[in-house]
Amino acid sequence: MLQPNMLDGQQHQLEMSQNTPESEMAKIRDDEFESKSGSENIEGASGDDQDPNQRPRKKRYHRHTQLQIQEMEAFFKECPHPDDKQRKELSRELGLEPLQVKFWFQNKRTQMKTQHERQENAQLRADNEKLRTENLRYKEALSNASCPNCGGPTAIGEMSFDEHQLRLENARLREEIDRISGIAAKYVGKPLVSYPLMSPSIPPRSLDLGVGNFGAQPGLGVGGGGEMYGAAGDLLRSVSGHSEADKPMIIELAVAAMEELIRMAQLGEPLWVPSLDNATEILSEDEYIRVFPRGIGPKPAAFNTEASRETAVVIMNHINLVEILMDVNQWSSVFSSIVSRAMTLEVLSTGVAGNYNGALQVMTAEFQVPSPLVPTRESYFVRYCKQHAEGTWAVVDVSLDHLRPGPVLRCRRRPSGCLIQEMPNGYSKVTWVEHVEVDDRAVHSIYRGLVSCCLAFGAKRWVATLDRQCERLASVMASNIPAGDIGVITSPDGRKSMLKLAERMVVSFCAGVSASTAHTWTTLSGSGAEDVRVMTRKSIDDPGRPPGIVLSAATSFWLPVPPKKVFDFLRDENSRSEWDILSNGGVVQEMAHIANGRDPGNCVSLLRVNSANSSQSNMLILQESCTDSTGSLVIYAPVDVVAMNVVLNGGDPDYVALLPSGFAILPDGAPVQSGVHCGSLLTVAFQILVDSVPTAKLSLGSVATVNSLIACTVERIKAAVSCEST
Template identity: 80%
Template sequence: MFQPNMFESHHHLLDHMSHHHKTPEDSDHQLDMLRDEEFESKSGGTDILENPSGDDEQDPNQRPNKKKRYHRHTQHQIQEMESFFKECPHPDDKQRKELGRRLSLEPLQVKFWFQNKRTQMKAQHERHENTQLRNENEKLRADNVRYKEALTNATCPNCGGPAAIGEMSFDEQHLRIENARLREEIDKISGIAAKYVGKPMQTMLSSSFPHAPSRSLDLGVGSFGPQSGISVPDMFGAGDLLRSVAGPSEADKPLIIELAVAAMEELIRMAQAGEPLWIPSTDIGIECLSEDEYLRNFPRGIGPKPMGLKSEASRESAVVIMNHINLVEILMDVNQWSTVFSGIVSRAMTIDVLSTGVAGNYNGALQVMTAEFQVPSPLVPTRENYFVRYCKQHDNGIWAVADVSLDNLRPSSISRCRRRPSGCLIQELPNGYSKVTWVEHVEVDDRAVHDIYRSLVNSGLAFGAKRWVTTLDRQCERLASAMANNIPAGDVGVITTPEGRKSMLKLAERMVLSFCTGVGASTAHTWTTLSGSGADDVRVMTRKSIDDPGRPPGIVLSAATSFWLPVPPKRVFDFLRDENSRSEWDILSNGGLVQEMAHIANGRDPGNCVSLLRVNSANSSQSNMLILQESCADSTGSYVIYAPVDIVAMNVVLSGGDPDYVALLPSGFAILPDGPGQNVGGILEVGSGGSLLTVAFQILVDSVPTAKLSLGSVATVNSLIKCTVERIKSAVVCDPNV
């Protein structure tokens, strides 16, 4: 009756970049004595130099001064080897022997022919690249001269005289920015060309603005000074300004660039400042921003706070087990970012890429994005932002990623939340660790937040920097666990094979992502909210699944509700994740004995793990059921997420098979503290240390996608979720030992 499901397929964090290595065979047999002209002169490469100098395979009986012998292959032999080369330019010993047998050649002759062919192809490729680089360099030189002349002849629009840089029009300032970018590009291309031709090309760097002052642009969106070292040309890598697919107009892009640079400057200052700008809060355990000091330090910013919005600002730091480059890649890749922070980022999209950064990394990358941020509860409205994200590498191994809203570029829209300069500084530490300092600063209309969540939201624990940093820390531990190889095999149920661990963790990651996209208040996904479902405190949604191997086909219902418990969050988390207490609340287990068959630890906290549970049915006529479960907790919240899985499919996963074809239908719990308050006098009230528990189910009600949803199905789901809630309340509230 109840079958598994999933959300849309996604890029997972554990993918590794492949690296190209030069083969020992190529390095052992470099034919240094042959120039490119020799390859062309000898019948288009049809001659083969036998026993080349320096080769390990040289004939020991050959006299040192004996003239080298060339062997001319037949046309048939050449055609056959050319054809084989297209398919496999690096044949192994077995392939060389087989090819030599067919062509009546010695394996060594075949080997030398392929070596010569590879060297010839490499030389041709380098000549072609050099020609392209020279042409591009000449084009850049011409553009550079043109921009220089335009700036030299600039005139003041008022008096007609020569213009000072501060008096230049915006178009002329843009030309200056473009000129600086081209200078950097010429330098970069000259460096590449020098590697191939053996000497650097001449550039016009010495004649291009030798006395031009370095100056940041101040458009009233931040505070700049000569100490900042940030200027607009730093943003551009190799001129990778990509064509806009959708998003900002061409006229808006210079404004976005300047706004991003200003936001980066403000972020760095806010991340490094102390008191009185930041005020430590002993109750909440985070740093809060002094609005008065902020206005004194950043008087202009992105404009005054709109009516009806309130400020939320916080800062948090932590040392995480991940190197700084990988962290930057996660933040700049929208798929990885939304997966790692799936409990916070409900949905995200890159609208436009204004710069991809320098070759090989994200230094200078600039992206226009939209994202929706959530608390895992239908009682807290999501926050949607339209913003630019800018990544920059600074001195001393520090990277910074800054966000700032672009609402002013679409004045027709009314924003309920806008993002002042926010983001993080990432500092490289030894042994693959990084220090992350996160700043979160927004202005938001939170009047629609339900009363029981108001204390959590007001404290900054719901959307603030602490939640981002603790989530990142936990996910870094999860990744480190997935990559671990020294797993002891003594414990029963521990999955020790790297392939099995990776497949099971990937499946669990997809399960968590699917759960998070259906539990929040967003209705922008594939779900349709049902009106008149008969329960005001339960949100019921539906969707149809047809051709997705990760979802069972048919009509799926999702039901979610949130409520307050006068019990600390840790007690609720321990109760729900423990297989021994599962029969007290899980209606689907039907009173059967639940046993853990396998598990993967996900960090320091023993509660952070992925488990495979078996439900032994109390009725001997019913088959046993397998349940995949992930439990995770940190100081800002915890999750227990599970889904029934097929036994045959899980055997494939545990042996390292592809987990994408395992159908999942996740259900589970999100447990948040109800605020920063403490339990006083043994009596808990809302906001004084209890738990905010969200319960969510996804259930396949009909295996035919074209079927119509019946009211009876909705009533059944409502009854299931209410019964589960009552069982949990009865167990954790009435029994103090739970």
């Protein structure tokens, strides 16, 4: 079939009268399409060619054949606006006149536009009804407010700050309804609906939920009493799934946690004091207990406190950031190196006015460090999102472990989260607070320094990861190929497909390193090497992985070399032959390079290993390297040449089978000297297909082979970096 030329296509539009009502236009379009497109074509003399004294000849209809319709439908999907050359070639292939082809495409475009407008009209009507419901709910909230303690009416007095905030919100909703109604009226002829503000005759009320203020003082923080009414009042009516006794408790905890987070983000000394090297801020526990005496109770025995705060400006607008944090799939994907598993158990409130303002979710998540020597941390918490001012949002988590019977508590989250403030040019200022109490006695000794200084799970790592991922997302969305990109990628679609494939590779790698309980890995006991964790998984009907039995082996160790040197050595294709057994001494050449961050180490590469043995075929390797102030990753996977060609041409990368291996490089947590970390913690991990039959039994020889492979790689790396450091 003829391939359409998308670059030379021209826009063709039907000229319609501007004075024709929209409903009449839709009817005209439908009539035209019935007579001219799809199944029939009109042939007859035009008005200019007819004798005005004669009656116009009856128009003859020529029905298009099924083959002609199919060919034009297929062409339309690729190019709705063919140019003259394409129309002539298509008419010649189908045995039609160019004018017939032109009319068919014009009418087809008109039909598609009409269908799209009808769908939009239906959506507008639904949105309009939703806003009406929200508006009426706010009216009812003020008229029916009652005290949850005694069940009686609330006290009548002067208009409270709470009611004032609700009135402002109601006015904003009314404006939104009027705007949407106006749009709907334009398309469907529905009269403009306008809702009045709440009647001034409604006596002003106040609402006291008896919520603890976590030691708040009047005039400090954001929200205050208004926070209690605007948040708790709405949330109480929308909480479901938990027992009636739990509902007020969850709301009370969420609202009070929000107030604590805002104050933790805003206060300075003496609550936060600088560390000895001025690199981080340290929480004064005595001051914290004085300022927030109630909280979620005293710290359990044998638990350590990890509290940190970090601020940065990231390349993403505040609305998109809020959406990422409140969508569990996006959140766990963006923070895949930290979040090994996440699930929303219950949505207690979706928020108001179509956004996440007031959204409340009960969640469970598991947090990880990319090493088998650091146990994952499981947390059961409520997440609450609130808009505090125009362009200012906050998202807070706080543990709900006291509501869920379960295993022995190992970690609980005191109010943690972030304050997001809108900045010019689509940027956002993020202040992140991470505050947990944890039993970390199971952490391996070489990682205790990293964990205790809050670089493993602290705010600095969350913010650094977010900043790097925002840069990566900006790179994915780039419409033109930047000058820094080189190699065989020639189109934006190919670039996006390759970045998407690399993202899946990174997520898969992180999932197979820390042995999270969420994944389908099974840890093997007695695998032959005490310092290597070996896991197995059966891959069946997974288009993203080759079918069969997959082994994952990971080990971590300390190196007396700064993390940056280790990172630069492992990501450099010129030094790959010094540690990569698979390259087998071949020459490694970079075929494609995609820069996706400010640091030159943040990039995605396609490597070709030219085998030293001419009888062996060359191998392609997809690699992503990424680094920030808290750690680095170098992840790679062999890829099929045919499948990679599809990706480079913009094809779907989801069906490319990958088994990623690679490295996680972290600082050792020792005191920084002259601004540089002196030692590194390196995790080496492999995923290997040991049998292509998923039902086969795992042999001990396969485990021994994997152990030998990882041990040999570790020794090569130690030898190479030791030579460089001397």
